[in-house]
Amino acid sequence: MPIPIAPHSWHRNREGLGIWEGRGKVVATGVGTSPTARRWDEKPETSLGALTILAIRRAIEDAGISPDEIDGIVLTPESTTGVSNDPNSPAPEGWSDVFKMVDYPQAGITRGDIDWLLLNMPELKNVQFKMNGPVCMSVAFTTAAEAVSRGLTGTCLVVRGWHNLAGRYYVGQGAAARDTASGPGKYGGIWGMPACATTAMIFEEYCNKYGKNHDMMAPFVVEERRNGLMNPDGFFTQHRPEMITVDDYLSGRWIAKPANIYDNDLPIQAALAVIFTTPELAKHHKQKPVYILNHAQTRPELQGAIPTLAEWERSSDKMGRMLYEGAGIGPEDLSFENMYDGFTLFHQFHVEGLRFASRGEKRGYALDLYQTDISIEGPNPVSPSGGNNGNGRTRWWHHRDSILQIQGRSPSQITRPAEYGVSGAHMPNFCDALIWGASVE
Amino acid sequence: MRKQSPVPTEFDQPFYDACNEERLVIQHCPACNRFQFPPRTMCPRCGASNLTWQQVSGRGRIQSRVVVYDSPVSALIPDQPFNVATIALEEEPDVIMLSHLPGVPVDAVPIGATVEVIFETTPATGQKVPEWRVVG
Missing domain, CATH: 3.40.47.10 (Thiolase/Chalcone synthase)
Structure with missing residues (x-):
């Protein structure tokens, strides 16, 4: 079943809405950060998925809570901003020896995936709420804030990992290497502007x-x-x-x-997880609650x-x-x-x-x-x-x-x-x- | 410059057909009375889908510029560094198109100058695309 994104009604995108209804109902506590790397060395243990798992475990530890308490995940599935693998590319050899696989073969490699995480993190056995915060982790944060404030999840992980494969940033790769242009890039991309x-x-x-x-x-x-x-x-x-x-x-x-x-910020590999919860549930967390x-x-x-x-x-x-x-x-x-x-x-x-x-x-x-x-x-x-x-x-x-x-x-x-x-x-x-x-x- | 040839679809064929006839046509939303480019299936402001194609004057003004030293597009790398300018259309300055400003030396883009549309043939398919030249 596809993982949903936040309904449009959760957006606060106009003036005149007054004080946010969720103000005072949501806090951040634990933070977990993976190590960084300039590029992926193609080993499963340094993959986007592995870094994400590590960041999640560190966030839970940082909050001083049990993994049992996590009942929600909001994740940004998109990873790199550079050219990436074809979405249907098979996982590299040896991948399935280390990680359990979902139907999407690039899960954990070039794309974050909540079901893949749950399959490979058996300690997260009480997750009921799953939602994607597409494109940017900022979307995941605002989505999770709404979800907690609405009582849809009590203790929620907010997660994003990044991968970075070999090759110069977009240069001469994928669509940029062709002599024709299709898709939205044809209206501006043919003038050859780099991302910045x-x-x-x-x-x-x-x-x-x-x-x-x-x-x-x-x-x-x-x-x-x-x-x-x-x-x-x-x-x-x-x-x-x-x-x-x-x-x-x-x-x-x-x-x-x-x-x-x-x-220009330098593309890297890294993952972050943050715990969002309610002020009440945060009382036994190790870290000081920060209100959204x-x-x-x-x-x-x-x-x-x-x-x-x-x-x-x-x-x-x-x-x-x-x-x-x-x-x-x-x-x-x-x-x-x-x-x-x-x-x-x-x-x-x-x-x-x-x-x-x-x-x-x-x-x-x-x-x-x-x-x-x-x-x-x-x-x-x-x-x-x-x-x-x-x-x-x-x-x-x-x-x-x-x-x-x-x-x-x-x-x-x-x-x-x-x-x-x-x-x-x-x-x-x-x-x-x-x-x-x-x-x- | 060896631009990539854009491949038209059924949706944006009117724009590219007009380019091949050396006419600049862009979408117009009758409800908002607003032009837009690139082509979209609906007006991003009001959501209307009954957009029309209208020919515009082909005049504009240079709004800003960059000099590209590190293009991702393989075909353009031999031409580096090169200008890219934003062109604000006379009919509606929030509608921006891009230009290499053929003939204008790098770092010598006359911001604010008036430009008019020309059409450049792209080598791979012969599809023409809008370009712009300084007229004053």
């Missing part, structure tokens, strides 16, 4: 409008690497523990100018081949207003922001939509903010997790860190008290985001 180019295009428009330039991104990118290197679970700490400098950034090779290599105060969604307007600057500004402004309305807080209450950053060149759209650290400015101020103290020690911690640019692309480091910050155990803990934070992904016009809080007061 749309963002670079709109960033360029932003710079022209507000009188900014690419060099102004350097302090942000460098600070993200600093924060990422504090994280023992991050890719760069584990595999490339070198700091970058402003000069490194300014001399980075162009991918789609004005986006250079440092503006609200969530919200934006989706693209789809009028042109790529979005416009105006759409990204409209959409991220709306996200800010929706989040604050449902959470009952304002931008001045945020202790930090952990919005998605890969590509780095759109992070400022999220920052400005939230009016984070605004001194009355509405738009065009974030790159100036980057020239001030945005460190974890400063008054306005920007991306204290180091994000995906500072830890490798998973689209979940920022969510994970928001929970850890408020629990007071982030490896890059901000100096000011972490009372309220925000995290979300991915694009400024296609985003699922959450407000996290130490309390509902």
Whole structure:
């Protein structure tokens, strides 16, 4: 039986909805993170599936609960953002000696699958609620928040794994290698833009409008690497523990100018699991509960081949207003922001939509903010997790860190008290985001 | 530049047929009075499916640009670095199309300049696609 996704009625995608009905009913507690790798070495024990199982076991252990208590799973099945195996490719030799198989042969290899997990994790014997949060783990988080608040699951795993196969990121692979183009890519893909180019295009428009330039991104990118290197679970700490400098950034090779290599988060393998539950059930969990105060969604307007600057500004402004309305807080209450950053060149759209650290400015101020103290020690911690640019692309480091910050155990803990934070992904016009809080007061 | 040849489907055949006749037609939603591109089965704003194909002027304005140094498309890699610009259509500036701006040197894209549509033949199948040239 196909695993469902959240009904549209669960989305909080317009203004005027008032305080979220689930506010005060859902908390996050345990967090489990797998080791990282740049690419899969094709061994079952380092696969996406194996990493996911490890992350789940670590999350349960971190929460100090029994696997019997888990009665729900929300999982993002999609994995890489690069070219992947054909969905019907058989599992590699030896795979079935290690893992039990479901009908879908790529389960655990290039795609997450709840039934595959349950088959290979016999300790999860009380799972009744199963739902997919497609495309992005942000969707899984918002879906799980609704599911717990509606009483459909009491103790729920939120899960996402990533794989990364051999080969350059999309370059000369799959559809890009052909002399014809089919599917949606034919309307824009034939112009040959790499993934970051749309963002670079709109960033360029932003710079022209507000009188900014690419060099102004350097302090942000460098600070993200600093924060990422504090994280023992991050890719760069584990595999490339070198700091970058402003000069490194300014001399980075162009991918789609004005986006250079440092503006692109690095595809990796890794998995994360987080425990969502109710405040009542969390009382015996080992970790401090972190409240989900609200969530919200934006989706693209789809009028042109790529979005416009105006759409990204409209959409991220709306996200800010929706989040604050449902959470009952304002931008001045945020202790930090952990919005998605890969590509780095759109992070400022999220920052400005939230009016984070605004001194009355509405738009065009974030790159100036980057020239001030945005460190974890400063008054306005920007991306204290180091994000995906500072830890490798998973689209979940920022969510994970928001929970850890408020629990007071982030490896890059901000100096000011972490009372309220925000995290979300991915694009400024296609985003699922959450407000996290130490309390509902 | 050696673009990939788009393969039309029954759904978007009117767009590609018009390209081969060197006319630019895009979808229009009568309910919203709004143009859109790429073609879709419905209007993303109101959900209407009774979209019509309408010829537009073929004029626009360069809105932004990038210079591609690392394209995924094999056929274009020999031409790197190359420009890609966004073109905002005169009829509705939120409708964006892409262009290599043939003849414009890399890093010399005139943001805000007026452009008009031309049609470029793609080598694999001969299908024509919209391109744009600077006229002022």
